Amino acid sequence: MPDMPGPARQVVIVGYAEAELLDIACASDVLDAANRLGARRPYEIRLATVDGRPFACQSGLTLTPHLRLDQVRGELDTIIVAGGLGHRAAAGDQRLLEHVRRLARHSRRTASVCTGSTVLAAAGLLSGRRATTHWACAAQLAEHYPSVSVDPVPLFVRHGDVYTSAGVTSGLDLTLAFVEQDHGPTLARETARTLVTYLQRPGNQAQVSMFLSGPPPEHRQVRDLTAYVAEHLAEDLGTPVLAQQAGISARQLTRLFDAHLGTTPGKYVRTVRAEHAARLLSGTELPLTAIARRCGFGSTETLRQAFLDHFDTPPSAYRRVHVRTAYA
Incomplete structure (x- = not known):
């Protein structure tokens, strides 16, 4: 429920050398x-660092903090830790970690953007929690902090009061979600319109589509089969059919998909169908029955289940958020 008028919400963004400027700017500019x-209840936004001195972001641009972290006192609304190339050094700075732990104890919510999650993990704030980070750094975060349940898929994750x-x-997207929590959907929508962006992509939306996650497979047969799948979604794409198309055994097909795509033929086909359905949901007004048929799902219920498994949201809810005419 949005708050009534009241005192400003105190927000502290934690920066450090080689932080990502966009990590800081996305949060500060939304607020x-x-x-x-x-x-x-407006946001009072302050940028703080360990020493309070100007620091160079990873792009080379220099930012001047408002204050040192030890000068931040009292109750806070939100603390946001930025990510960036300097996140490993920041995670090794015991002074910074002590301040982050202290501020988190006095903050209504604690958040990180991108690899800022490494700092939260090093401070012990993600132990026993589900968390996400930049998809390219998820494996490293999970390896270095085994007490953290790292999920590389969502855009953002909330576990208790930690985001x-x-x-x-x-x-x-995360900061727009904060605005909606604090002030309601109308202000969140107007904020998104001002920034010329989505109202907000839901946190459970995948970070990276499989079509953008890497180059086409180098193996010729696998590359040809992925092209075949994309062009024949409405047809039978069972493992025996794909194996026959490639002129190999079903067992060999499974081995090739595992080696070059890291998944089984069946799971790959289901994912491609779900992502194509997502594009049709956001870019057309086709009914669910037609989308299910075009994408090779036997029924709208099969489409719904695949969508829940892949996007953690039903097709109807996905369409409401992603329809391109939302701000027409």
């Missing part, structure tokens, strides 16, 4: 836009 649009978000601009 600033909400202020300018009439947030009834972690994925790579870079997902911080915008």
Whole structure:
């Protein structure tokens, strides 16, 4: 329930050398836009570092903090730790970690953007929690902090009062979610319109589509089969059919998919169908029955189940968020 008018919400963004400028700007600019649009309890946004001195972001641009972390006192609304190339050094800075732990104890919610999750993990704030980070750093986070349940798929994750978000601009989605929590959907929508972005992508949306996650497979047969799958979604794409198409045994097909795509033929086909359905949901007005048929799902219920498994949201809810005419 949105708050009534009251004192400003104290927000501290934690920076450090070689932080990602976008991680800081996405959060600060969303909150600033909400202020300018009439947030009834506006956000007082401050950038803080260990020493309070200007620091160079990973892009080379220099930012000047408002204050040192040890100068931040009292109750806070939100603490947000930025990510960036400097996240490993930041996670090894005991002074920074002590301040982050202290601030988290006095903050209504604690959050990280991108690899800022490494700092939260090093501070012990993610132990026993589910969390996300930039997809390219998820395996490393899980390896270095085994007490953290790392999920590389979502744009952002909430576990209790701790929030972690994925790579870079997902911080915008997370901060819009904060605005909606604090002030309601109307202000969140107007903030998104001002920033010319989605109202907000839901946190459970995948960070990276399988079509963008890497180059086409180098293995010729696997590459040809993935092209065949994309062009014949409405047809039978069972493992025996794909094996026959490639002129190999079903066992050899399974071995090739595992080696070059890291999955089984059946799971690959189901994922391609779900992602194609997502594009049809957001880009057309086709009914679910037609989308299910075009994508090779036997029924709308089969489509719904595949969508829940892949996007953790039903097709109807996905369409409401992603329809391209939302701001027409």
